[in-house]
Amino acid sequence: MAERTKCLILGGGPAGFTAAIYASRANLSPILYEGIQPGGQLTTTTIVENFPGFPGGVDANTLMDSMREQARSFGVDIRSGSASAVDFGSRPLRVTIDGATVLEADTVIIATGAEAKYLGLSSEMKYRGGGVSACATCDGFFYRNRTVAVVGGGDTACEEALYLSGIANKVYMIVRRDVLRASKAMAARVMEKENIEILWNCNTQEVLGDGFSVTGARLLRKDGTVFDIDIDGFFLAIGHSPASGLFAQWLETDPAGYIVTKGKTSCTSVEGVFAAGDVQDPRYRQAVTAAASGCMAARDAEQYLLENN
Numbered sequence: 001m002a003e004r005t006k007c008l009i010l011g012g013g014p015a016g017f018t019a020a021i022y023a024s025r026a027n028l029s030p031i032l033y034e035g036i037q038p039g040g041q042l043t044t045t046t047i048v049e050n051f052p053g054f055p056g057g058v059d060a061n062t063l064m065d066s067m068r069e070q071a072r073s074f075g076v077d078i079r080s081g082s083a084s085a086v087d088f089g090s091r092p093l094r095v096t097i098d099g100a101t102v103l104e105a106d107t108v109i110i111a112t113g114a115e116a117k118y119l120g121l122s123s124e125m126k127y128r129g130g131g132v133s134a135c136a137t138c139d140g141f142f143y144r145n146r147t148v149a150v151v152g153g154g155d156t157a158c159e160e161a162l163y164l165s166g167i168a169n170k171v172y173m174i175v176r177r178d179v180l181r182a183s184k185a186m187a188a189r190v191m192e193k194e195n196i197e198i199l200w201n202c203n204t205q206e207v208l209g210d211g212f213s214v215t216g217a218r219l220l221r222k223d224g225t226v227f228d229i230d231i232d233g234f235f236l237a238i239g240h241s242p243a244s245g246l247f248a249q250w251l252e253t254d255p256a257g258y259i260v261t262k263g264k265t266s267c268t269s270v271e272g273v274f275a276a277g278d279v280q281d282p283r284y285r286q287a288v289t290a291a292a293s294g295c296m297a298a299r300d301a302e303q304y305l306l307e308n309n
């Protein structure tokens with residue numbers, strides 16, 4: 001017989017653990033599966049300086065270990081494993097873990113996160129953490145009065161370039177077409193900034209470095225010209241992929257694959273299924289917003305169980 005739980009949480013990032021802490025304190029006895037990347041996306045960065053409560057910053061892994069420990073202290077059943085199949089078409093909801101264990105759940109909180117897209121260059125991988133980043137809000141601070149590049153021409157790239165332009169001396173935007181995909185308003189703000197220079201029709205061939213840190217990038221313009229720029233930081237802003245593929249058959253998602261939640265709640269298009277964190281948030285994508293939405297999901301699950309007993 002399948003194991004039964006009142007509340008199953010998928011994902012071991014800030015959203016999942018916060019949901020688990022709240023759900024456990026509400027006596028829902030949650031089971032949490034950590035997924036492929038325990039600790040979530042945050043563990044791919046180093047120091048987190050913008051999570052409130054840590055005036056000196058906090059190591060990302062330490063922060064996630066603390067969240068895990070806090071969840072455990074409230075009795076959360078934390079397990080390793082990832083959902084491999086779901087059936088949200090009948091009650092109870094059914095989730096298969098790693099193709100083997102089937103759980104039946106009254107509520108499911110999806111907090112599986114998202115992953116930043118990279119160009120796929122080996123030099124880009126080599127300098128991850130040494131100047132290559134996919135989060136200006138997280139790492140921009142290190143580039144005060146320096147020169148950086150942002151790849152992409154969407155709203156995120158513009159937002160990151162604008163943010164960095166307030167910190168760095170000079171910001172290049174590497175845009176592969178001759179137009180920005182971003183909204184008109186955002187594009188206009190970028191154009192107005194004197195220290196942002198857009199390199200149109202350019203693709204990155206290679207990230208250049210000294211073995212430890214980024215020193216430049218080699219670009220190929222559509223007309224065939226190859227040229228180098230000197231930079232200290234290389235920021236990717238070419239989109240994110242939400243980890244929602246498994247659920248797309250059952251839940252409403254937007255064109256980019258983000259799970260759609262209703263109004264200011266975590267409710268999805270299926271009753272009893274809630275989404276929290278980056279898997280439902282194309283816009284803010286911060287550890288603190290993910291944690292907050294995890295709290296919302298646990299409260300919504302609690303309310304749902306009260307109403308549906």
Ligand code: NDP
Nearest residue numbers: 152153154155156157159176177181237238239240282283
């Ligand atoms: P988008 O998909 O909108 O934009 C991605 C950008 O990266 C495009 O310019 C695209 O180029 C470029 N790109 C993609 N792949 C590559 C590649 N391999 N090499 C070079 N360039 C590449 O993603 P965003 O993250 O910008 O935005 C996601 C969603 O979130 C959008 O709906 C956006 O409007 C929204 N958003 C809204 C904000 C706001 O309103 N303040 C802030 C941030 C995001 P191309 O155009 O040629 O395809």
